[in-house]
Amino acid sequence: MITLQVDLGERSYPIHIGPDLIGRAELVLSRLPGSQVLIVSNETVAPLYLDRVAAMFPDQQVDTVILPDGEEFKTLETTQRIFDALLAQRHNRTTTLVALGGGVVGDICGFAAACYQRGVAFIQVPTTLLAQVDSSVGGKTGVNHPLGKNMIGAFHQPRCVIIDTRTLDTLDDRQLSAGLAEVIKYGLIRDAGFFAWLEENLERLRARDQSALAEAIERSCRNKAEVVAADEYEAGCRALLNLGHTFGHAIEAGMGYGTWLHGEAVAAGMLLAADLSVRQGLLDPDAVARIRSLLERAGLPVRVPALMTVDRFLELMAVDKKVLDGRLRLVLLRAIGDAVVTSEVNPDHLVATIEAWRAA
Amino acid sequence: MITLQVDLGERSYPIHIGPDLIGRAELVLSRLPGSQVLIVSNETVAPLYLDRVAAMFPDQQVDTVILPDGEEFKTLETTQRIFDALLAQRHNRTTTLVALGGGVVGDICGFAAACYQRGVAFIQVPTTLLAQVDSSVGGKTGVNHPLGKNMIGAFHQPRCVIIDTRTLDTLDDRQLSAGLAEVIKYGLIRDAGFFAWLEENLERLRARDQSALAEAIERSCRNKAEVVAADEYEAGCRALLNLGHTFGHAIEAGMGYGTWLHGEAVAAGMLLAADLSVRQGLLDPDAVARIRSLLERAGLPVRVPALMTVDRFLELMAVDKKVLDGRLRLVLLRAIGDAVVTSEVNPDHLVATIEAWRAA
Missing domain, CATH: 3.40.50.1970 (Rossmann fold)
Incomplete structure (x- = not known):
């Protein structure tokens, strides 16, 4: 233990x-x-x-x-x-x-x-x-x-x-995959070494190798505990834990709670955030390919549902808890392992990102 | 101001x-x-x-x-x-x-x-x-x-x-009286001087004399602010503010919320607490007479409704927030201006108190 x-x-x-x-x-x-x-x-x-x-x-x-x-x-x-x-x-x-x-x-x-x-x-x-x-x-x-x-x-x-x-x-396979979305999140926002470890060990996790699962859980909880200890009430860095969640919450609410699992919606949301980060000039496009590949290997969706139009996204994202005085704030990536909160989102980029990842 | x-x-x-x-x-x-x-x-x-x-x-x-x-x-x-x-x-x-x-x-x-x-x-x-x-x-x-x-x-x-x-x-007269119950409470639990002032000025308050009301509000808020500053989360002395409230909440719930005003129920509850304090050997019986007289002058009830049988009281009081591991805890009085929380309540005294003040 x-x-x-x-x-x-x-x-x-x-x-x-x-x-x-x-x-x-x-x-x-x-x-x-x-x-x-x-x-x-x-x-x-x-x-x-x-x-x-x-x-x-x-x-x-x-x-x-x-x-x-x-x-x-x-x-x-x-x-x-x-x-x-x-x-x-x-x-x-x-x-x-x-x-x-x-x-x-x-x-x-x-x-x-x-x-x-x-x-x-x-x-x-x-x-x-x-x-x-x-x-x-x-x-x-x-x-x-x-x-x-x-x-x-x-x-x-x-x-x-x-x-x-x-x-x-x-735990059924779908739920296991949904959990992997949050595991991958820690690598993306603050632990590039963990992300690389996940790239090496993803199949062991899906095969429920107990020692691999224990290591993934420990490294995830260690990251979470550090962030929470630094910012219990989300006045600052804790907001980084919400990578992909503003998009993800919109998908969950828009599709009806329970249709998409939370982890599935976060997976698609993280990819949207990464894509938007590239359009904003923050992130190298190669990173998006790595993220997409890992999410797909984890059995997670990388497209947003066709039902989720741009207008529906914007409507649902407008009530996100990170909105401050009418300005949307999003967690974006500067690199794998380095996230940032910004309210400087170009609306055209946001629309282009949603359109680019909507299922046909 | x-x-x-x-x-x-x-x-x-x-x-x-x-x-x-x-x-x-x-x-x-x-x-x-x-x-x-x-x-x-x-x-x-x-x-x-x-x-x-x-x-x-x-x-x-x-x-x-x-x-x-x-x-x-x-x-x-x-x-x-x-x-x-x-x-x-x-x-x-x-x-x-x-x-x-x-x-x-x-x-x-x-x-x-x-x-x-x-x-x-x-x-x-x-x-x-x-x-x-x-x-x-x-x-x-x-x-x-x-x-x-x-x-x-x-x-x-x-x-x-x-x-x-x-x-x-x-504010209508009934609501004003209900508020006076909580004003009187501060005198009872920690401010004998204020209780004496209320005995002097009760009629001015009911006549809505602005300067008397302002003084009563200020002295009440000062008492409340001191107690809250000392014990924000009610780990200790803040519980004294609940004088009469365990009985009072039972009356409110038992009669159906809205039938008795909160202050009315607290008034009757404070008198029950005072009576019980006497039976427990804590309080001089003369104090009960003073309290009853002031509550009556304030237009407040001093009897509990006939509908509130002993069994109904005990049932409703058993869910009170001050119950700890099955033991009822009550705020009692040692004197006017001196309250104490106790879990040493003799059940026979409690039953006698309720019976004594039930309306015929």
Whole structure:
């Protein structure tokens, strides 16, 4: 087992990474402020792991909420179901919520923990690659609004993150690929060496080689933890983690949440960002070819859907959280491993980029 | 105009108190991070003050959301309406929400500000006595759940509080009395001199003497600001501000939100707390008589409704936010001006207190 630390002063917490961590009660029991636990999971993950997670809390009151599976359920209405369960079972402010599942479960459960009685503890047990390398670390929680992704939420750090790499054995191929999009992102924004390692090892990852997966997760979490420690509330460099996300969120919302997986939309979005970076004169065109090749090897889409017209993109991107006083801000690339936030985007270049990558 | 400061480091903010402050744009313009404003008000207050508040932002994008009036609308569903408006009008993370109204408007609007894009600025313009002396100061925001009051919320401090004492001219008598309950609370928990001053000046307050009201508001806000500065997240002494609130919240939820005003429920709740303090051997019985007399002079209820049986009280109090690991914690009095939080409540005393003050 490897343990990384997210350094946030009194809100610091460990990320444990390794096989068969679910069941190791000592990792979680010291993190509980009280004797009540509510496990939040979904219909896909609960049958696989819920019993083993619940058994980690032998002396606690353990209740469960099982949500439907899918991004389309990441809503305020679903969050209300968690509040209903917490109150019906009389959970008090020393309770601990446990998010057992992918990014959707983690985001909703974390948001419920942020708001219940104005904030209670929570623990992340991510079971998808995407959640393990990205969404479970850093304290961003929230739900979607029909007009925009993650528009309602809170910064609320977990008490610990338990990444059991064996859970990837049961993850379907499409979900594994979606997680690789966020893995590749770390290489692109700040770790050229990691990007090169991924070019060498991509097939091992898709074949679920445990040691390759563990290394990819560790290097991803290390990058994420460093960025979060430097800028918890996204006043600066944390925004770089959103490479591809402004385009990606527009695709997710525009196609209807759940149609494209988040990682798939981010993959196409990163390629759009790279293409735009070239048009803006920031990036060498050869880099786009390398990025495209790696995304394709990862089984990820590199075209945006034909339904996503330029007008639809611009409409949906206008509500992005990075918009400041009406100006669109985007993360672009100067090189593989070097990203920058800019509001100096030439609208003609933006339109040309979208047109260039739309499916016929 | 009097200006108090709530000292919370980088989250410090001013409370301005005085007549005709609505319209003084210089008080708010320096507090805006961007050029968008959403004013949240209700159907009662908006016709009186909305135009004048909107005119304080001549160079900003100003949108409005008008909510129905009443505690029964302090829900997650109502909050969703604010999110809908923010997104429909493309408000970005530099927007500022302005809460124009009583405690319900302030609590919902502050909670929406806490959650929109994971936190945006907001300004409190409280127009009821209760909101002016209590809920607008200190950053507690939230909404109710059918099973408990303020169960869903966040700590989110405003950028400033504008208390225009002229707004009390349009407040109905019942609302004024409800506000006096929270004013009296400050005397009870930590300011015996203020309690004595209230005994001297209660009739001037009910007659809306401007200078008496201004003094009561200033002394209340000063007490509140001191407590909040000492314990922003209610890890300790801030809990004393909840005197009467555990009983009061049970009355509000049990009778149906909006049936009893919050201040009315708190008044009856404070008397129950005082009575219980006597039974617990903490408080001189003469103090109960003084408290009862002052509450009655303020036009406040001193009996709990007959519908609120002992069993109903205990059921509703069991979900109170101050419950820790199954133990009820209550704020009790050792003297007028001296409160204490205790979990050492004799259940027989609690039952006797409720029975003693139930209406026939």
